[in-house]
Amino acid sequence: MKINETQVVSDLLYSIGQSRESVDKLQEQISTGKLVNTPSDNPVLAQRLMLLQNQVNQNNVYTQNTQYASSFVTEQSSALGSAVNVLTNIKTMILSAANDQTPQDMQNYGTQLDQYINQLLDLANTKFGDKYVFGGTQTNVQPFFMNSNRSAVTANPEGVGGALKLDVGFEISDQYNITGQEAFAGGQMFTDLIAIRDELNGGTVPSQADVATVDNYLNSMINTNAKAGAMGNRFQLIQQQLSSQTQSLQTTMSNLGDTDIAAATIKLEEQQTALQAALQAGAGVVQLSLANYLSTGG
């Protein structure tokens, strides 16, 4: 086939262009560290990477949710732990009151019990940030109120039993609060303790039933606290699972989508050599013409 000068030049430009394009692509892959820089680089891989990224993003959100849930329940647990201590003190006090006899002693015990009730009330109104932790879903209303003559404690009439829930996985909703209903029998605990306090203030020695009442509340508080602790552990476990899941997702993403720098660098070296060779050969070929020999000969 006859090959003429314009053809040589256009072929040369084409192959140099091709070489430059591959050098450019490799350069981009190395400098960004990513194999896919526009969807058309590899549509299937691009879509897969987006899917993985979406899962990582979701996992991050669920991790945040579990962290929040875990710190919320930890706050509750610490309040419940203190409540267990207060109720233990009340139990000890009631038991020793049963051994004493004088009305004066009883009144002293009554005053002491009133203090304990105050402490319990403070614990029941514990806040986490701006939230009342034992208010159920009525988090911005103080759940338990002592009336002015300290004769009764009322719970928020809207209720203190609402469950707070957060997603810890796709459409996996988990409760993360101990309600005021559960922890303080919806305020009944205060009513019962106030009745005992009033008995003591009236000089009455606490009955066996009174001891049983306090004991019941103590046991139930211990159980509730244990439940809170278990909840906290559960959220921590989920958090660990999520983070190991995220890690493996990220590893997959990196395996699929990151540039193998070593391989890419070697390829780049190859392409550069090819480009150089094309340029050099081109410079030589373009100068060749019969005219050179005619002019020198003529």
Add this chain to the structure above:
Amino acid sequence: MSGISSLLNIAREALMTSQAELDTTSHNIANANTDGYTKQKVVTEAATPIQTTYGFLGSGVQIQTIMRVRDAYVDEQAMSLNSDLSKATTQQQTMSNVESIFNETSGDGLSDQLNNLFAAFQSLAQNPEDTGIRQTVMQAGQQVATTFNIMNNKLQNIRYQVAQEVDSDVEKINGLASTIASINSEILSGPSGSKTSPDLQDQMDSAVSQLSQLVNVKVTTDPTGITNVTAGGTVVVAAGTAYTFKTTQTSGGITIGRSDSSLPATVTSGEISGLLDSYNGNVSSFATQLDNIADTLIQTVNAFHSAGYTLSTNGTPAQTGKSFFAGNSAGSIAMSPDIVSNLNNIAASSSGDPGDGQNATAIANVMNAPVMNNGQSIVNSYQGLIGQVGIASQQSSDSVQTLQISQNQMKSFQSSISGVSLDEELTNMIQYQHSFEAAAKVVTTTDQMYQTIIGMVS
């Protein structure tokens, strides 16, 4: 028996032929780099011999014609390849513009915005009574809406530009058609039976080749050099008459056709074909899909949102029935006025209790739940759309690559036939120069023969 003078005649014709050949060679060399130039060649033949008693005596050389060196079949192949290549190139350019709109790999695209909205609603679920987080939710919603708006805007812009280009290409078709028609007229008005100038034919070829880059053409050339052209299945040039084309834009898309007909042309290749395919096909389909995704997002989020309760404040009780988004497409999506005027109208609660964030959770889950008509989630549908865009873009650049290679081969084949090789021309030059010298030698020899005869007489 012819006289010595016929010897001079033969030598004179030979000199003139060599000169014509050298002229053509020089013309070829001069046009070696002219685009669309076809190598010319002097076709010579032996002149009619003289009959003598002992047989036919050669009477030298004569020029039959000066022709362009070409292969009609190869030229036609090259033209149709050109047409396909310019279609693919146009599509590739459009797709690469479209792809830049959907560029999600950089990390600030719609899929990230959707994820931010998901995350914002999830954190609202943690603290539904917190106004600060409500602000975040609104901003995330606003971002999603704005991103949809911008993408839609850019897509519509691309469609608009494509439509503009179709218009300007149709103008070009009309211009080229009238050029071809006027070259035809020039040939028609020439002396009848005269041969068409190779350079005029080159001009014609160049106009036809430009036309073939715009639209699929069919060309028929009669022996006199008159070229009739059909573009997109309809006649655009018949001898000296050119017919104009026009564009028709309807809601269904754009078509082109002859101005004096309501029938659309069948455009299968060329730049216009690429433009029409993008306008009526891919780009329009991407815009519709984006609209669908936006609409489903609006409908589903609003369905959950209006079922939930707003945050009660200062005596305003918690209420249901508020929308989160307004609009019904990628272009019209916006935050609902209820939310813009009062952040407490974001319905996070499913019970009306301020600390209940379960409705916020439900809304967050809309992004990843199978709510689309095809059973996919909004995020997945969008990612699917990106995949489609990527594939379309990849395919268009692949076909450009493939066609480019074929075109290169075709070009070098064509140029091996019709192109000017300087080496070849220089070789010819030496050859013709030698012919010229030899013919001149015949003249001097004849001169000596005359001298001899005259010498014999004196």
